[in-house]
Amino acid sequence: xxDVTEDLTxxxxxxxxxxxxxxxxxxxxxxxxxxxxVLLVGVLKGACMVMADLSRALTSHVTMDWMAVSSYGSxxxxxxxxxxxxxxxxxxxxxHVLIAEDIIDSGLTLSWLKANLESRGPASVEICTLxxxxxxxxxxxxxxxxxxxxxxKFVVGYGLDFAEKYRNLxxxxxxxxxxxx
Ligand code: PRP
Ligand code: MN
Ligand code: MG
Numbered sequence: 001x002x003d004v005t006e007d008l009t010x011x012x013x014x015x016x017x018x019x020x021x022x023x024x025x026x027x028x029x030x031x032x033x034x035x036x037x038v039l040l041v042g043v044l045k046g047a048c049m050v051m052a053d054l055s056r057a058l059t060s061h062v063t064m065d066w067m068a069v070s071s072y073g074s075x076x077x078x079x080x081x082x083x084x085x086x087x088x089x090x091x092x093x094x095x096h097v098l099i100a101e102d103i104i105d106s107g108l109t110l111s112w113l114k115a116n117l118e119s120r121g122p123a124s125v126e127i128c129t130l131x132x133x134x135x136x137x138x139x140x141x142x143x144x145x146x147x148x149x150x151x152x153k154f155v156v157g158y159g160l161d162f163a164e165k166y167r168n169l170x171x172x173x174x175x176x177x178x179x180x181x
Contacts, residue, residue: 026057107139
């Protein structure tokens with residue numbers, strides 16, 4: 001087997017660092033939603049690891065649903081065109097919705113998705129993202145929970161892919177430019 005970490009120039013966050021941050025975020029979410037039922041919406045496929053670990057760090061009742069959207073295809077730049085590949089099963093009417101994401105890069109995916117979910121009559125829609133890049137602040141998008149702000153490099157691992165690879169890394173790393181150039 002090949003060692004996929006050889007394709008990274010740097011490990012940005014280890015499994016332990018990611019987990020520590022998610023535990024803090026989960027504690028905050030538990031406090032903010034005390035007494036409320038929360039619907040966690042995971043954004044496939046990137047958010048699979050965040051959903052799995054964040055949801056298990058919560059002590060409150062949550063239900064989980066999934067939406068698959070894609071704006072990147074196989075490239076390294078957002079196309080700006082968001083496609084719904086799989087819609088939610090749940091009815092959002094009156095629900096407290098918390099979107100779980102791996103990363104907000106340009107912000108295009110989440111600003112579109114938040115507006116889309118808000119149009120379905122929920123009690124609230126908030127966003128929880130593990131990573132956020134500087135470009136995201138250029139888009140007017142209200143993000144309640146942010147794990148880490150990261151530099152403008154192409155990162156992979158912990159759900160984040162390049163051409164569908166590297167999602168299974170337990171760390172988050174910077175992809176070596178020779179891989180995608
Ligand atoms: C990635 C990532 C976010 C989005 C962020 O998903 O998981 O969902 O891009 O980019 P943006 O802020 O510039 O819109 P992608 O479209 O690659 O699909 P995937 O989750 O299946 O990898
Ligand atoms: Mn995604
Ligand atoms: Mg992707």
